[in-house]
Amino acid sequence: MHTDDAVIKLIKAEEKRQREGLELIPSENYVSRAVLDAMGSVFTNKYSEGYIGKRYYGGQENTDKIEQLAIDRAKALFNCDHANVQPLGGATANEIMYNSWLEPGDTVMAMRLDHGGHLTHGHPVTYLAKQYNFVRYGIKNIETGEIDFEALRATALKEKPKMLLVGFSAYPRELDYAKFAEIGNEVGAVLVADMAHISGLIAGKALKNPFDYGFHIMTSTTHKTLRGPRSGMILSMGTVSNPLKAPDKTVENLPTLIDRMTFPGMQGGPHMHTIAAKAVCFYEAMQPEYQNYAQQVIKNAKKLADSLMERGFKLITNGTDNHLLLCDIKTSFGIHGGVAEEALDAIGLTMNKNSIPNDTEPPFRPSGLRLGTPAMTTRGLTEDHMEQIAEWMLQGIVHRSDAKKMASLRAETKEFALKFPMPSDV
Numbered sequence: 367m368h369t370d371d372a373v374i375k376l377i378k379a380e381e382k383r384q385r386e387g388l389e390l391i392p393s394e395n396y397v398s399r400a401v402l403d404a405m406g407s408v409f410t411n412k413y414s415e416g417y418i419g420k421r422y423y424g425g426q427e428n429t430d431k432i433e434q435l436a437i438d439r440a441k442a443l444f445n446c447d448h449a450n451v452q453p454l455g456g457a458t459a460n461e462i463m464y465n466s467w468l469e470p471g472d473t474v475m476a477m478r479l480d481h482g483g484h485l486t487h488g489h490p491v492t493y494l495a496k497q498y499n500f501v502r503y504g505i506k507n508i509e510t511g512e513i514d515f516e517a518l519r520a521t522a523l524k525e526k527p528k529m530l531l532v533g534f535s536a537y538p539r540e541l542d543y544a545k546f547a548e549i550g551n552e553v554g555a556v557l558v559a560d561m562a563h564i565s566g567l568i569a570g571k572a573l574k575n576p577f578d579y580g581f582h583i584m585t586s587t588t589h590k591t592l593r594g595p596r597s598g599m600i601l602s603m604g605t606v607s608n609p610l611k612a613p614d615k616t617v618e619n620l621p622t623l624i625d626r627m628t629f630p631g632m633q634g635g636p637h638m639h640t641i642a643a644k645a646v647c648f649y650e651a652m653q654p655e656y657q658n659y660a661q662q663v664i665k666n667a668k669k670l671a672d673s674l675m676e677r678g679f680k681l682i683t684n685g686t687d688n689h690l691l692l693c694d695i696k697t698s699f700g701i702h703g704g705v706a707e708e709a710l711d712a713i714g715l716t717m718n719k720n721s722i723p724n725d726t727e728p729p730f731r732p733s734g735l736r737l738g739t740p741a742m743t744t745r746g747l748t749e750d751h752m753e754q755i756a757e758w759m760l761q762g763i764v765h766r767s768d769a770k771k772m773a774s775l776r777a778e779t780k781e782f783a784l785k786f787p788m789p790s791d792v
Protein backbone atom coordinates (compact mmCIF):
# COMPACT_ATOMS: atom_id res chain seq x y z
CA MET A 367 0.00 0.00 0.00
CA HIS A 368 1.28 3.46 -0.89
CA THR A 369 0.90 6.35 1.47
CA ASP A 370 1.03 9.99 0.58
CA ASP A 371 3.47 11.27 3.18
CA ALA A 372 3.04 14.90 2.17
CA VAL A 373 -0.69 14.84 2.89
CA ILE A 374 -0.40 12.70 6.03
CA LYS A 375 2.13 15.17 7.41
CA LEU A 376 -0.28 18.05 6.83
CA ILE A 377 -3.21 16.19 8.42
CA LYS A 378 -1.04 15.51 11.49
CA ALA A 379 0.06 19.14 11.62
CA GLU A 380 -3.55 20.35 11.42
CA GLU A 381 -4.59 17.93 14.15
CA LYS A 382 -1.80 19.29 16.36
CA ARG A 383 -2.84 22.88 15.64
CA GLN A 384 -6.44 22.10 16.56
CA ARG A 385 -5.43 20.20 19.70
CA GLU A 386 -3.03 22.81 21.06
CA GLY A 387 -5.15 25.87 20.42
CA LEU A 388 -8.30 27.38 21.87
CA GLU A 389 -10.80 27.46 19.02
CA LEU A 390 -13.10 30.44 19.43
CA ILE A 391 -14.36 30.94 15.87
CA PRO A 392 -18.15 30.75 16.38
CA SER A 393 -18.80 28.85 13.13
CA GLU A 394 -16.38 26.02 13.95
CA ASN A 395 -16.63 22.89 16.05
CA TYR A 396 -15.05 19.49 16.70
CA VAL A 397 -16.93 16.44 15.38
CA SER A 398 -17.08 13.00 17.01
CA ARG A 399 -15.11 9.98 15.88
CA ALA A 400 -18.40 8.50 14.57
CA VAL A 401 -18.95 11.52 12.29
CA LEU A 402 -15.35 11.36 11.03
CA ASP A 403 -15.67 7.62 10.38
CA ALA A 404 -18.87 8.05 8.37
CA MET A 405 -17.19 10.81 6.31
CA GLY A 406 -14.27 8.49 5.62
CA SER A 407 -16.49 5.52 4.70
CA VAL A 408 -17.00 3.65 1.41
CA PHE A 409 -20.21 5.60 0.76
CA THR A 410 -17.86 8.05 -0.97
CA ASN A 411 -17.55 5.46 -3.78
CA LYS A 412 -21.24 5.51 -4.64
CA TYR A 413 -23.27 7.51 -7.16
CA SER A 414 -26.89 8.05 -6.11
CA GLU A 415 -28.36 10.77 -8.33
CA GLY A 416 -32.06 11.13 -7.66
CA TYR A 417 -34.06 10.40 -4.54
CA ILE A 418 -34.97 7.34 -2.47
CA GLY A 419 -36.58 4.70 -4.67
CA LYS A 420 -36.02 6.85 -7.79
CA ARG A 421 -32.29 6.72 -8.54
CA TYR A 422 -30.52 6.85 -11.86
CA TYR A 423 -28.07 4.04 -10.97
CA GLY A 424 -28.41 0.58 -9.47
CA GLY A 425 -26.98 -0.70 -6.19
CA GLN A 426 -28.90 1.68 -3.92
CA GLU A 427 -30.11 -0.66 -1.19
CA ASN A 428 -27.82 0.93 1.41
CA THR A 429 -27.76 4.51 0.16
CA ASP A 430 -31.56 4.65 0.20
CA LYS A 431 -31.60 3.52 3.82
CA ILE A 432 -28.91 5.94 4.93
CA GLU A 433 -30.60 8.92 3.25
CA GLN A 434 -33.95 7.90 4.80
CA LEU A 435 -32.33 7.76 8.26
CA ALA A 436 -30.87 11.23 7.80
CA ILE A 437 -34.23 12.61 6.60
CA ASP A 438 -36.29 11.02 9.39
CA ARG A 439 -33.90 12.23 12.06
CA ALA A 440 -33.72 15.78 10.67
CA LYS A 441 -37.53 16.00 10.57
CA ALA A 442 -37.83 14.74 14.15
CA LEU A 443 -35.10 17.05 15.38
CA PHE A 444 -36.55 20.23 13.86
CA ASN A 445 -40.23 19.28 13.87
CA CYS A 446 -40.94 19.90 10.18
CA ASP A 447 -42.67 18.13 7.27
CA HIS A 448 -39.75 17.67 4.91
CA ALA A 449 -35.96 17.51 4.89
CA ASN A 450 -33.66 17.62 1.88
CA VAL A 451 -30.25 16.48 3.11
CA GLN A 452 -28.50 16.63 -0.28
CA PRO A 453 -27.26 20.27 -0.41
CA LEU A 454 -23.47 20.30 -0.38
CA GLY A 455 -23.04 23.29 1.90
CA GLY A 456 -24.75 26.22 3.56
CA ALA A 457 -24.27 28.61 0.64
CA THR A 458 -25.49 25.97 -1.82
CA ALA A 459 -28.54 25.29 0.35
CA ASN A 460 -29.40 29.00 0.18
CA GLU A 461 -28.92 29.20 -3.59
CA ILE A 462 -31.21 26.19 -4.09
CA MET A 463 -33.74 27.62 -1.64
CA TYR A 464 -33.94 31.00 -3.45
CA ASN A 465 -34.15 29.40 -6.89
CA SER A 466 -36.87 26.98 -5.86
CA TRP A 467 -39.31 29.78 -5.00
CA LEU A 468 -38.19 32.96 -6.80
CA GLU A 469 -37.99 34.15 -10.41
CA PRO A 470 -35.11 36.39 -11.55
CA GLY A 471 -35.78 39.97 -10.49
CA ASP A 472 -37.96 39.03 -7.49
CA THR A 473 -37.47 40.89 -4.24
CA VAL A 474 -36.04 39.34 -1.07
CA MET A 475 -35.95 41.11 2.26
CA ALA A 476 -32.97 40.21 4.45
CA MET A 477 -30.81 41.47 7.32
CA ARG A 478 -28.28 44.19 6.54
CA LEU A 479 -24.93 42.51 5.98
CA ASP A 480 -23.11 44.95 8.25
CA HIS A 481 -25.69 44.15 10.97
CA GLY A 482 -24.94 40.43 10.84
CA GLY A 483 -26.39 39.05 7.56
CA HIS A 484 -24.40 36.51 5.55
CA LEU A 485 -22.75 36.89 2.11
CA THR A 486 -25.44 34.63 0.65
CA HIS A 487 -28.09 37.11 1.79
CA GLY A 488 -27.33 39.16 -1.29
CA HIS A 489 -23.91 40.72 -0.87
CA PRO A 490 -23.13 42.76 -4.02
CA VAL A 491 -20.13 40.52 -4.86
CA THR A 492 -22.36 37.43 -5.15
CA TYR A 493 -24.12 36.11 -8.24
CA LEU A 494 -27.31 36.08 -6.15
CA ALA A 495 -27.26 39.87 -6.05
CA LYS A 496 -27.47 39.89 -9.86
CA GLN A 497 -30.39 37.46 -9.86
CA TYR A 498 -32.59 38.96 -7.16
CA ASN A 499 -33.45 42.35 -5.74
CA PHE A 500 -32.37 42.43 -2.08
CA VAL A 501 -33.89 44.98 0.27
CA ARG A 502 -32.83 45.34 3.90
CA TYR A 503 -33.82 45.57 7.51
CA GLY A 504 -31.47 46.11 10.43
CA ILE A 505 -30.88 46.83 14.08
CA LYS A 506 -32.53 49.83 15.67
CA ASN A 507 -30.42 50.04 18.79
CA ILE A 508 -26.88 48.66 18.91
CA GLU A 509 -26.90 48.76 22.71
CA THR A 510 -29.68 46.14 22.83
CA GLY A 511 -29.66 44.56 19.36
CA GLU A 512 -33.35 45.31 18.94
CA ILE A 513 -34.49 44.90 15.32
CA ASP A 514 -36.14 47.95 13.76
CA PHE A 515 -39.51 46.30 13.07
CA GLU A 516 -41.21 49.60 12.26
CA ALA A 517 -38.78 50.30 9.41
CA LEU A 518 -38.92 46.64 8.41
CA ARG A 519 -42.71 46.78 8.06
CA ALA A 520 -42.60 50.05 6.12
CA THR A 521 -40.05 48.61 3.67
CA ALA A 522 -42.02 45.37 3.37
CA LEU A 523 -45.26 47.22 2.57
CA LYS A 524 -43.48 49.32 -0.04
CA GLU A 525 -41.31 46.63 -1.69
CA LYS A 526 -43.71 43.65 -1.39
CA PRO A 527 -40.92 41.03 -1.06
CA LYS A 528 -41.69 37.47 -2.21
CA MET A 529 -39.47 36.23 0.61
CA LEU A 530 -38.59 37.44 4.10
CA LEU A 531 -35.28 35.95 5.24
CA VAL A 532 -34.07 35.90 8.83
CA GLY A 533 -30.74 34.57 10.09
CA PHE A 534 -27.22 35.83 10.55
CA SER A 535 -23.55 35.14 10.97
CA ALA A 536 -22.79 37.88 13.46
CA TYR A 537 -25.80 38.79 15.60
CA PRO A 538 -25.65 37.90 19.29
CA ARG A 539 -29.35 38.04 20.15
CA GLU A 540 -32.40 35.77 19.89
CA LEU A 541 -34.82 36.61 17.07
CA ASP A 542 -38.50 37.48 17.52
CA TYR A 543 -39.78 35.03 14.88
CA ALA A 544 -43.43 35.76 15.68
CA LYS A 545 -42.95 39.42 14.83
CA PHE A 546 -41.12 38.62 11.56
CA ALA A 547 -43.87 36.13 10.66
CA GLU A 548 -46.62 38.66 11.34
CA ILE A 549 -45.10 41.21 8.95
CA GLY A 550 -44.13 38.58 6.36
CA ASN A 551 -47.66 37.19 6.33
CA GLU A 552 -49.09 40.68 6.00
CA VAL A 553 -47.27 41.14 2.68
CA GLY A 554 -47.56 37.51 1.53
CA ALA A 555 -43.85 36.70 1.73
CA VAL A 556 -42.53 33.18 2.17
CA LEU A 557 -40.78 33.02 5.55
CA VAL A 558 -37.26 31.60 5.52
CA ALA A 559 -34.87 31.13 8.44
CA ASP A 560 -31.18 30.64 7.63
CA MET A 561 -30.11 28.99 10.87
CA ALA A 562 -26.59 28.05 9.74
CA HIS A 563 -25.03 29.35 12.96
CA ILE A 564 -27.62 28.31 15.52
CA SER A 565 -29.32 25.15 14.19
CA GLY A 566 -27.47 23.13 16.83
CA LEU A 567 -28.82 25.35 19.59
CA ILE A 568 -32.33 24.94 18.14
CA ALA A 569 -31.92 21.16 17.88
CA GLY A 570 -30.70 21.18 21.50
CA LYS A 571 -33.80 23.18 22.50
CA ALA A 572 -31.71 26.03 23.88
CA LEU A 573 -33.07 28.53 21.32
CA LYS A 574 -36.47 28.97 19.66
CA ASN A 575 -37.44 26.99 16.57
CA PRO A 576 -38.71 29.21 13.69
CA PHE A 577 -41.10 26.42 12.58
CA ASP A 578 -43.01 27.00 15.84
CA TYR A 579 -43.80 30.51 14.57
CA GLY A 580 -45.13 29.67 11.11
CA PHE A 581 -41.90 29.78 9.11
CA HIS A 582 -42.05 27.85 5.83
CA ILE A 583 -38.37 27.01 5.22
CA MET A 584 -35.20 26.58 7.26
CA THR A 585 -31.79 26.31 5.63
CA SER A 586 -28.68 25.39 7.56
CA THR A 587 -25.13 24.20 7.53
CA THR A 588 -24.56 20.99 9.47
CA HIS A 589 -21.04 21.76 10.70
CA LYS A 590 -21.40 24.80 12.95
CA THR A 591 -23.23 24.44 16.30
CA LEU A 592 -24.87 21.27 14.93
CA ARG A 593 -21.44 19.58 15.09
CA GLY A 594 -21.75 17.39 12.01
CA PRO A 595 -19.92 17.11 8.68
CA ARG A 596 -19.17 20.18 6.54
CA SER A 597 -22.42 20.33 4.57
CA GLY A 598 -25.94 21.78 4.30
CA MET A 599 -29.66 20.98 4.33
CA ILE A 600 -33.06 22.50 3.56
CA LEU A 601 -36.02 21.83 5.85
CA SER A 602 -39.57 22.83 5.00
CA MET A 603 -43.28 22.61 5.76
CA GLY A 604 -45.74 21.34 3.14
CA THR A 605 -46.49 18.18 1.19
CA VAL A 606 -44.09 16.12 -0.89
CA SER A 607 -45.63 15.08 -4.18
CA ASN A 608 -44.16 13.31 -7.15
CA PRO A 609 -45.23 15.25 -10.21
CA LEU A 610 -43.83 14.62 -13.68
CA LYS A 611 -43.63 18.33 -14.33
CA ALA A 612 -42.76 21.20 -11.99
CA PRO A 613 -45.65 21.82 -9.59
CA ASP A 614 -47.33 25.20 -9.11
CA LYS A 615 -45.48 27.63 -6.89
CA THR A 616 -47.66 27.33 -3.83
CA VAL A 617 -46.44 27.23 -0.25
CA GLU A 618 -47.91 23.73 0.10
CA ASN A 619 -45.62 22.57 -2.73
CA LEU A 620 -42.40 23.95 -1.22
CA PRO A 621 -40.95 20.50 -0.36
CA THR A 622 -41.39 19.34 -3.96
CA LEU A 623 -40.10 22.61 -5.42
CA ILE A 624 -37.02 22.34 -3.19
CA ASP A 625 -36.37 18.70 -4.10
CA ARG A 626 -36.62 19.41 -7.82
CA MET A 627 -34.36 22.44 -7.60
CA THR A 628 -31.76 20.47 -5.60
CA PHE A 629 -31.69 17.64 -8.13
CA PRO A 630 -31.70 17.92 -11.10
CA GLY A 631 -32.08 21.72 -10.83
CA MET A 632 -28.70 22.59 -9.35
CA GLN A 633 -26.75 19.57 -8.12
CA GLY A 634 -25.59 16.22 -9.44
CA GLY A 635 -24.86 13.16 -7.32
CA PRO A 636 -25.32 13.68 -3.59
CA HIS A 637 -22.31 13.05 -1.34
CA MET A 638 -23.52 9.89 0.35
CA HIS A 639 -20.60 9.67 2.79
CA THR A 640 -21.51 13.15 4.03
CA ILE A 641 -25.20 12.22 4.21
CA ALA A 642 -24.15 9.21 6.33
CA ALA A 643 -22.24 11.59 8.59
CA LYS A 644 -25.28 13.89 8.76
CA ALA A 645 -27.37 10.90 9.91
CA VAL A 646 -24.81 10.30 12.68
CA CYS A 647 -24.75 13.96 13.68
CA PHE A 648 -28.57 14.10 13.87
CA TYR A 649 -28.54 10.93 16.00
CA GLU A 650 -26.05 12.55 18.37
CA ALA A 651 -28.15 15.72 18.49
CA MET A 652 -31.22 13.66 19.53
CA GLN A 653 -29.48 12.37 22.67
CA PRO A 654 -30.23 14.03 26.03
CA GLU A 655 -26.53 14.97 26.48
CA TYR A 656 -26.76 17.15 23.42
CA GLN A 657 -29.30 19.40 25.12
CA ASN A 658 -26.81 19.85 27.96
CA TYR A 659 -24.21 20.77 25.35
CA ALA A 660 -26.47 23.37 23.73
CA GLN A 661 -27.29 24.91 27.12
CA GLN A 662 -23.62 24.92 28.11
CA VAL A 663 -22.60 26.70 24.87
CA ILE A 664 -24.90 29.58 25.83
CA LYS A 665 -23.92 29.59 29.52
CA ASN A 666 -20.28 29.77 28.49
CA ALA A 667 -20.95 32.57 26.02
CA LYS A 668 -22.80 34.63 28.64
CA LYS A 669 -20.05 34.10 31.21
CA LEU A 670 -17.36 34.95 28.66
CA ALA A 671 -19.29 38.10 27.72
CA ASP A 672 -19.46 39.21 31.37
CA SER A 673 -15.78 38.41 31.93
CA LEU A 674 -14.74 40.42 28.86
CA MET A 675 -16.94 43.41 29.74
CA GLU A 676 -15.42 43.46 33.25
CA ARG A 677 -12.05 43.82 31.51
CA GLY A 678 -13.05 46.77 29.37
CA PHE A 679 -14.16 45.01 26.19
CA LYS A 680 -17.11 46.80 24.59
CA LEU A 681 -19.56 44.18 23.28
CA ILE A 682 -22.12 44.89 20.58
CA THR A 683 -25.55 44.67 22.33
CA ASN A 684 -23.67 44.43 25.65
CA GLY A 685 -23.89 40.66 25.86
CA THR A 686 -25.29 37.62 24.09
CA ASP A 687 -28.31 35.28 23.97
CA ASN A 688 -26.61 32.69 21.79
CA HIS A 689 -23.14 31.26 21.16
CA LEU A 690 -21.45 34.33 19.68
CA LEU A 691 -19.94 37.59 20.84
CA LEU A 692 -19.06 40.62 18.79
CA CYS A 693 -16.47 42.97 20.34
CA ASP A 694 -16.01 46.56 19.30
CA ILE A 695 -12.21 46.36 19.51
CA LYS A 696 -11.62 49.82 18.11
CA THR A 697 -13.68 51.51 20.82
CA SER A 698 -12.22 49.23 23.52
CA PHE A 699 -8.52 49.41 22.63
CA GLY A 700 -8.08 51.86 19.76
CA ILE A 701 -6.91 49.15 17.34
CA HIS A 702 -8.53 47.38 14.38
CA GLY A 703 -10.13 43.96 14.79
CA GLY A 704 -7.45 42.45 12.56
CA VAL A 705 -4.65 43.58 14.89
CA ALA A 706 -6.38 41.86 17.81
CA GLU A 707 -7.05 38.76 15.70
CA GLU A 708 -3.35 38.46 14.87
CA ALA A 709 -2.18 39.09 18.44
CA LEU A 710 -4.57 36.45 19.82
CA ASP A 711 -3.68 33.96 17.09
CA ALA A 712 -0.07 34.29 18.23
CA ILE A 713 -1.05 33.12 21.72
CA GLY A 714 -3.20 30.23 20.46
CA LEU A 715 -6.66 31.85 20.64
CA THR A 716 -8.34 31.62 17.23
CA MET A 717 -11.14 34.05 16.33
CA ASN A 718 -11.90 36.43 13.46
CA LYS A 719 -12.00 40.13 12.67
CA ASN A 720 -15.50 41.27 11.74
CA SER A 721 -17.46 44.38 10.83
CA ILE A 722 -19.68 45.80 13.56
CA PRO A 723 -23.05 47.49 12.97
CA ASN A 724 -22.54 50.94 11.43
CA ASP A 725 -18.79 50.29 11.24
CA THR A 726 -16.84 53.42 10.31
CA GLU A 727 -13.98 51.24 8.99
CA PRO A 728 -13.96 49.36 5.65
CA PRO A 729 -14.77 45.59 5.57
CA PHE A 730 -11.13 44.54 5.01
CA ARG A 731 -10.06 46.49 8.12
CA PRO A 732 -13.10 46.23 10.39
CA SER A 733 -13.44 47.50 13.96
CA GLY A 734 -14.76 44.28 15.42
CA LEU A 735 -13.71 40.83 16.58
CA ARG A 736 -16.13 37.90 16.48
CA LEU A 737 -15.81 34.90 18.77
CA GLY A 738 -17.94 32.13 20.20
CA THR A 739 -18.09 29.08 22.44
CA PRO A 740 -19.37 26.03 20.45
CA ALA A 741 -15.97 24.43 19.82
CA MET A 742 -14.49 25.02 23.27
CA THR A 743 -17.68 23.73 24.90
CA THR A 744 -17.29 20.53 22.87
CA ARG A 745 -13.76 20.25 24.27
CA GLY A 746 -15.28 20.33 27.76
CA LEU A 747 -14.84 23.92 28.94
CA THR A 748 -17.43 25.32 31.37
CA GLU A 749 -18.21 28.71 32.92
CA ASP A 750 -15.31 28.13 35.33
CA HIS A 751 -12.84 28.54 32.47
CA MET A 752 -14.25 31.70 30.90
CA GLU A 753 -12.53 34.22 33.21
CA GLN A 754 -9.22 32.68 32.21
CA ILE A 755 -9.98 33.00 28.48
CA ALA A 756 -11.07 36.62 28.91
CA GLU A 757 -7.89 37.35 30.85
CA TRP A 758 -5.71 35.80 28.13
CA MET A 759 -7.53 37.89 25.55
CA LEU A 760 -6.83 41.07 27.49
CA GLN A 761 -3.19 40.14 28.09
CA GLY A 762 -2.66 39.15 24.46
CA ILE A 763 -3.98 42.47 23.19
CA VAL A 764 -2.21 44.62 25.77
CA HIS A 765 1.18 42.86 25.45
CA ARG A 766 1.05 42.24 21.69
CA SER A 767 4.42 43.96 21.12
CA ASP A 768 6.20 42.15 23.94
CA ALA A 769 7.59 38.97 22.33
CA LYS A 770 8.70 37.42 25.62
CA LYS A 771 5.36 37.93 27.34
CA MET A 772 3.53 36.65 24.25
CA ALA A 773 5.66 33.48 24.20
CA SER A 774 4.85 32.79 27.83
CA LEU A 775 1.13 33.37 27.21
CA ARG A 776 1.30 30.93 24.30
CA ALA A 777 2.91 28.31 26.55
CA GLU A 778 0.11 28.78 29.09
CA THR A 779 -2.72 28.41 26.56
CA LYS A 780 -1.09 25.32 25.04
CA GLU A 781 -0.69 23.62 28.42
CA PHE A 782 -4.33 24.45 29.16
CA ALA A 783 -5.66 23.22 25.79
CA LEU A 784 -3.86 19.89 26.10
CA LYS A 785 -5.92 19.12 29.21
CA PHE A 786 -9.07 18.94 27.06
CA PRO A 787 -9.12 16.04 24.57
CA MET A 788 -10.67 16.33 21.11
CA PRO A 789 -13.88 14.26 20.88
CA SER A 790 -12.39 12.32 17.96
CA ASP A 791 -9.63 11.02 20.27
CA VAL A 792 -11.85 8.33 21.81
Ligand SMILES: *Cc1c(COP(=O)(O)O)cnc(C)c1O
Pocket residue numbers: 393455456457458460483484486533534535560561562563587597598
Ligand atom coordinates in the same frame (compact mmCIF):
# COMPACT_ATOMS: atom_id res chain seq x y z
C1 LIG B 1 -21.89 29.86 7.34
C2 LIG B 1 -23.14 30.41 6.79
C3 LIG B 1 -23.59 30.06 5.52
C4 LIG B 1 -22.75 29.32 4.50
O1 LIG B 1 -22.31 28.07 4.82
P1 LIG B 1 -21.14 27.37 3.97
O2 LIG B 1 -21.25 25.94 4.37
O3 LIG B 1 -19.87 28.03 4.36
O4 LIG B 1 -21.44 27.55 2.51
C5 LIG B 1 -24.85 30.52 5.12
N1 LIG B 1 -25.60 31.29 5.92
C6 LIG B 1 -25.17 31.69 7.13
C7 LIG B 1 -26.05 32.55 7.97
C8 LIG B 1 -23.92 31.26 7.61
O5 LIG B 1 -23.50 31.70 8.80
